Amino acid sequence: MNAINAIVAFDNAMNELVMDEARGNIFLVGMMGAGKTTIGRLLAGFLKKTFYDSDREIQKRTGVSIPLIFEIEGEAGFRKRETEMLSELVKTRNIVLATGGGAVLSAQNREMLKQSGTVIYLRATVDDLWRRTRQDKNRPLLQTQDPRTKLLELYGQRDPLYQETAHIIVESGKRSARHLAQLLAQQLACSR
Ligand SMILES: Nc1ncnc2c1ncn2[C@@H]1O[C@H](COP(=O)(O)OP(=O)(O)O)[C@@H](O)[C@H]1O
Ligand SMILES: O=C(O)C1=C[C@@H](OP(=O)(O)O)[C@@H](O)[C@H](O)C1
Numbered sequence: 001m002n003a004i005n006a007i008v009a010f011d012n013a014m015n016e017l018v019m020d021e022a023r024g025n026i027f028l029v030g031m032m033g034a035g036k037t038t039i040g041r042l043l044a045g046f047l048k049k050t051f052y053d054s055d056r057e058i059q060k061r062t063g064v065s066i067p068l069i070f071e072i073e074g075e076a077g078f079r080k081r082e083t084e085m086l087s088e089l090v091k092t093r094n095i096v097l098a099t100g101g102g103a104v105l106s107a108q109n110r111e112m113l114k115q116s117g118t119v120i121y122l123r124a125t126v127d128d129l130w131r132r133t134r135q136d137k138n139r140p141l142l143q144t145q146d147p148r149t150k151l152l153e154l155y156g157q158r159d160p161l162y163q164e165t166a167h168i169i170v171e172s173g174k175r176s177a178r179h180l181a182q183l184l185a186q187q188l189a190c191s192r
């Protein structure tokens, strides 16, 4: 093998190594109530990866709740913080990251997630999402007169974006969060 071929082979090997490392990251996307935070934490435990939740990291950094950020800075201010936090977290290695339900609204975020690891879309019906979120007052976008209709509207806007961003789509259906996390851990362990 001459010197040029040797350099090309080395570069290819390094790229594969970097991609392997990036592939080591798992990002969960999906609507509010899809189970990203719950399943993400369980999945990280099964796979011995570090778990992050972008909302929780934003709250830790700002010292205030997501609803208060929405109140003070508006959704635009929250989205700016969300992109900044995602940009930092995707550079971490060997993690499971639960994104917020609106992360896919930004093309920059979609590209960043797709390029930095394995993106899993936890897909659920609006009925399931509504059942799982209706008691939770920590989701500003659902504090409306008719939160179920809001979920339906957001689902219509975002389902195509989740599908565009995901490498794997999982129908949440009637399985429990733990069962879904176990199934995902088995599927991901086999694909290594
Ligand atoms: N597959 C599931 N089956 C039943 N309940 C679930 C499932 N996944 C999540 N939940 C419940 O739904 C609620 C929202 O889950 P959460 O992880 O906060 O979703 P997200 O982070 O996607 O908004 C929690 O009470 C959680 O226990
Ligand atoms: O769907 C959305 O736009 C949002 C989802 C929330 O995260 P969860 O999906 O974990 O509820 C949080 O990021 C914020 O309230 C906005």
Ligand SMILES: [Mg+2]
Binding pocket: 036, 037, 038, 053, 055, 098, 099, 100
């Ligand atoms: Mg969450």
